[in-house]
Structure formats: structure tokens, C-alpha cells
Amino acid sequence: MRKMILPIKLLPTYNLSPQHARFFSVFFPFITHLFHTLYTTINNDTSRGKRMFYKYIIISLLLSSLLLTKELGLENENIRIKTIDTKGKVVYTVIKQDIPEVCKKVPINNTMLWTGNYANVKVPEVCKSTYVHTVGNILPVQLHEDITTYGELEVLDFMKQMQSDDSMMLIDACKEEWYEYRTIPGAINMPFHHFKERESYEFEFEDHLRELGVYGNEEDDTLDFRKAKTITIFCNGPWCSLSVSMIQALLDIGYPPEKINWYRGGMQRWLEASMTSTRK
Amino acid sequence: MFNKSLSICLLSICLSIPLSANSGFEYEGINVKFLTNQGTVSEISVKRDIPEECKKVPINNSIVWTGNYANTKVPDACKSTYVHTTGKLLPMHLHEDINTYGELEVLAFIKHMQSDDSMMLIDGRKQDWYDYRTIPGAINMPFHHFKERKAFEFEFEHELRTLGVIINEDETLDFSKAKTIVIFCNGPWCSQSVAMIKALLEIGYPAENMKWYRGGIQTWLAAGMTSTRK
Numbered sequence: 218m219r220k221m222i223l224p225i226k227l228l229p230t231y232n233l234s235p236q237h238a239r240f241f242s243v244f245f246p247f248i249t250h251l252f253h254t255l256y257t258t259i260n261n262d263t264s265r266g267k268r269m270f271y272k273y274i275i276i277s278l279l280l281s282s283l284l285l286t287k288e289l290g291l292e293n294e295n296i297r298i299k300t301i302d303t304k305g306k307v308v309y310t311v312i313k314q315d316i317p318e319v320c321k322k323v324p325i326n327n328t329m330l331w332t333g334n335y336a337n338v339k340v341p342e343v344c345k346s347t348y349v350h351t352v353g354n355i356l357p358v359q360l361h362e363d364i365t366t367y368g369e370l371e372v373l374d375f376m377k378q379m380q381s382d383d384s385m386m387l388i389d390a391c392k393e394e395w396y397e398y399r400t401i402p403g404a405i406n407m408p409f410h411h412f413k414e415r416e417s418y419e420f421e422f423e424d425h426l427r428e429l430g431v432y433g434n435e436e437d438d439t440l441d442f443r444k445a446k447t448i449t450i451f452c453n454g455p456w457c458s459l460s461v462s463m464i465q466a467l468l469d470i471g472y473p474p475e476k477i478n479w480y481r482g483g484m485q486r487w488l489e490a491s492m493t494s495t496r497k
Numbered sequence: 498m499f500n501k502s503l504s505i506c507l508l509s510i511c512l513s514i515p516l517s518a519n520s521g522f523e524y525e526g527i528n529v530k531f532l533t534n535q536g537t538v539s540e541i542s543v544k545r546d547i548p549e550e551c552k553k554v555p556i557n558n559s560i561v562w563t564g565n566y567a568n569t570k571v572p573d574a575c576k577s578t579y580v581h582t583t584g585k586l587l588p589m590h591l592h593e594d595i596n597t598y599g600e601l602e603v604l605a606f607i608k609h610m611q612s613d614d615s616m617m618l619i620d621g622r623k624q625d626w627y628d629y630r631t632i633p634g635a636i637n638m639p640f641h642h643f644k645e646r647k648a649f650e651f652e653f654e655h656e657l658r659t660l661g662v663i664i665n666e667d668e669t670l671d672f673s674k675a676k677t678i679v680i681f682c683n684g685p686w687c688s689q690s691v692a693m694i695k696a697l698l699e700i701g702y703p704a705e706n707m708k709w710y711r712g713g714i715q716t717w718l719a720a721g722m723t724s725t726r727k
Contacts, residue, residue, distance in 0.1 A: 327626060394558065
């Protein structure tokens with residue numbers, strides 16, 4: 218699996234996601250060729266004054282094309298995710314960052330962002346959301362040296378690759394009613410307590426292990442993790458320890474930590490970033 | 498040395514989480530000295546503040562995730578609202594040698610910083626943002642002084658000295674005494690801290706001496722942590 222460490226040298230004014238890089242690598246030769254053709258035609262056919270005029274237009278077009286690509290991050294790419302609804306039917310959901318037009322006009326200043334209970338009352342409802350900030354326990358960024366902590370972009374990239382790779386799985390560790398209510402599209406539910414209290418949930422636990430590609434060796438009762446899937450686990454937020462106790466249980470039974478990624482931000486960060494969820 | 502003690506400290510926190518609700522150094526509070534706008538030194542206890550009434554709020558779907566998420570029944574003291582449509586999402590890691598910090602790592606850093614002058618918490622935003630609301634104990638170094646360092650020569654040099662960078666007579670920079678810094682701005686969608694880190698890397702600031710608090714002010718507040726404004 219590709220590691221998502223972005224070399225900072227590549228960052229222009231904002232961040233440059235792998236999508237930008239891909240966009241450039243695909244379209245850049247084409248664009249430069251087009252401009253080159255235009256440029257030589259103008260050089261041959263027109264007077265000096267006109268030539269300068271066209272040159273400026275070409276340069277400004279080039280510059281603006283660079284600026285336009287800024288919107289083309291992974292989060293704006295409309296990634297189509299395959300999901301299975303409660304009736305077992307396959308449904309497709311498009312995942313993207315949803316920013317209503319009205320929100321683009323909200324000025325970004327202290328009083329808009331950080332007054333009173335933070336977002337200003339003048340900020341339209343669709344541009345803001347409210348979170349309970351007094352629940353749970355804050356978790357560290359790193360759980361284990363071989364477990365990678367993911368952010369929104371890394372989760373998106375994972376989901377994208379997951380669409381064509383059966384050895385990858387996005388897992389919601391919340392209990393079933395939470396999962397049913399609201400989750401990240403494409404996530405599979407594996408309630409944490411089936412792992413934490415695996416003695417009492419023997420059947421569910423074994424079922425999950427099979428789904429994770431873990432098989433038991435019949436002779437000696439050990440588990441075989443050679444085909445274990447690469448998983449990304451999340452729960453309600455960076456204060457939610459359900460995903461942590463699931464990871465702890467997986468490590469206890471010997472699941473390879475390199476195959477576990479942790480989306481610490483969970484549902485709260487996902488919604489704070491205005492990303493698509495399974496409930497409107 | 499610091500990293501090792503930090504990781505041990507965090508590991509013990511992580512292990513103690515299932516055992517104890519509302520215990521841990523984020524609830525005990527860390528006394529932080531900071532300069533007020535008037536130039537006087539003030540002290541504030543930085544901690545996670547959970548009002549009594551909030552402890553009674555049940556945690557279920559309709560309380561946490563209805564409508565615009567937090568239920569209208571949740572007392573105002575227990576919830577906060579954020580603009581979720583600004584900025585650009587940032588990756589989890591900027592550079593292989595720059596650690597990304599979360600709230601607990603920032604708190605541990607603030608705690609160590611109280612008795613270690615080689616550590617500094619830096620707010621990378623412009624001054625009016627810093628004056629309005631910041632993390633107690635943070636020092637302001639606006640990102641544009643670094644990004645546009647040609648235009649802000651005076652401020653840039655002053656800030657380099659504050660960072661422990663020695664400017665040699667031949668204009669080269671000596672980073673042997675460069676401080677260990679944590680940089681943050683408005684939120685995980687705010688690229689000002691990124692621009693500052695990028696500029697610092699360009700001038701040769703050691704990457705191992707930089708930490709990035711990606712969550713920024715928004716995530717700090719979303720965890721119910723102390724800020725300089727009530």
C-alpha cells in the first residue's frame with residue numbers, strides 16, 4: 218500500500234494532494250503542447266505588438282490553469298463507494314466534501330469563527346455544525362509504532378483503493394445502532410465489544426475473523442494471519458476509545474499491526490470536514 | 498529523551514483510559530504563564546473543562562448526531578459550533594521527520610515547556626487572530642513573516658533570534674541551538690502553519706525540531722480545552 222506522506226516540497230501555497238500530482242502528470246504535457254503550438258503560430262503570423270499581447274494572454278491562461286487545479290483535491294473528486302444497505306442491496310454513494318455556494322461567501326475572520334459558542338450566529342446553518350465537546354477521553358495521535366494514524370485525506374485515498382482491492386476494509390467499531398444511524402459510506406460494522414469480550418461473543422467474533430481474512434489452523438488452534446486484510450478502524454471521534462479497544466483486542470490475538478490503520482478523527486472529524494455520511 | 502518520556506507518558510495514559518473516566522493530566526490542569534496584551538505576565542491553568550451538567554448528558558445517537566449534530570437539548574456549555582466549510586483539508590503528515598501532534602501531545606509539550614526554555618509553542622496566525630483567542634502559553638509568529646521573509650526582513654530576523662537561530666556575520670544561519678517548536682493555526686483545514694513549516698524547512702531549520710499540531714484551535718476547542726478567551 219502506498220504511504221501517504223506528502224513531501225512538503227511539493228506543496229505550493231496550499232497542500233498538494235496526490236490528485237494534484239496525478240492531474241499534472243496527465244494533463245501537463247498536453248497543456249504545454251497546446252500552448253507551444255499556439256505560441257509558434259502567433260510568432261510566425263503576427264506583428265510584434267500583437268505578439269506581446271498574445272504572449273500575455275497565454276501566460277495568464279497558464280497561471281490561471283494552475284490556480285484552478287487547487288480545487289481538485291481528493292476530497293473534491295467525487296469518489297464512488299459501493300455499499301450494502303440493511304436489506305442486503307448494493308448501493309453506490311458518491312463521497313465528497315460538500316460546500317454550499319452560500320458558505321463560500323462567508324468571510325473568514327475572528328468574529329465569524331471564534332465568537333461566543335464559536336461560529337457566529339450570522340454564519341448560515343448549512344455552513345456550520347455543532348458538537349458535544351464534553352464526552353469521552355482525548356486519545357493520543359499514535360497508538361502503536363506500526364499502526365498508521367489516518368486523517369480524512371488518507372481515509373479517502375484508502376476508500377478509493379478499496380473499491381478495487383478486496384484485501385482492504387473500512388471498519389466502523391461502534392455498536393450496531395450507531396452504525397445504522399450514521400456512518401461513513403462503505404464502512405463495514407464490527408462492534409468493538411465482539412472483540413473486547415470475545416469469550417462471550419464467540420460466534421460473532423469468529424464470523425468477523427473470517428471476514429478479516431483470518432483463518433484458524435485446525436491442528437494446533439492457532440490463527441493464520443497471512444491473508445489478513447488491511448483495515449482502517451474508526452468510531453465516534455478523537456475522544457472515542459471503542460476503536461482503540463478493538464485495536465487492542467486485535468493486537469492481543471496477534472493481528473499484524475502493519476495491517477491496521479486508525480482513523481482517530483472518526484465521525485466527528487469527518488463531519489467537521491463536511492464529508493458525506495450515510496444520513497442526510 | 499523528550500520523545501521517549503512523552504511516549505511512555507502517552508502509553509500510560511492510553512492504558513489507563515479504560516480504567517478511569519475523567520482522570521489524566523488533561524483534567525488536572527497545567528499551570529501556564531503567558532504574556533497578556535498589556536504586557537503583564539499572567540498564569541492560567543490549561544485543562545479540559547467539563548461542567549457538571551454535561552456529565553449528565555446521555556451519550557446516544559439522538560444526542561450526538563441529530564440534525565446539525567448535537568441535540569438542541571444538550572446544554573450550551575457542553576457543545577460548540579464550528580464553521581465546517583472553510584479551508585482545505587490537510588494530510589496527517591507533512592514530512593517524515595516532523596511529528597504530527599494531537600491534544601495530549603500538545604499538553605505534554607506545554608507541561609515540559611514550563612521548565613525548559615528550549616521548547617516553544619507557536620501560533621502561526623496573524624496577530625489579530627492570536628490576540629482574539631489562542632492556546633495559553635503560545636507565542637505569536639505570523640506565518641507571512643516567514644513566507645514573505647524578503648518583505649518582512651526585520652520581523653523575520655527578530656523571530657529567528659527568538660527561535661534560537663544564530664545569524665552569522667556572513668549571513669549564514671546556525672541551527673545548533675534551534676528550539677524545539679510546536680506550530681499550529683486555526684484547524685485541520687488551515688494551511689498557515691504549513692506555509693510556516695515549509696519556509697522554516699527552506700531556510701534549513703532542522704525538521705526533527707518541529708512538531709505540527711494539525712488540529713489547531715478548532716480541535717483544541719472541540720476537546721473542551723482552555724483558551725485565552727472565555
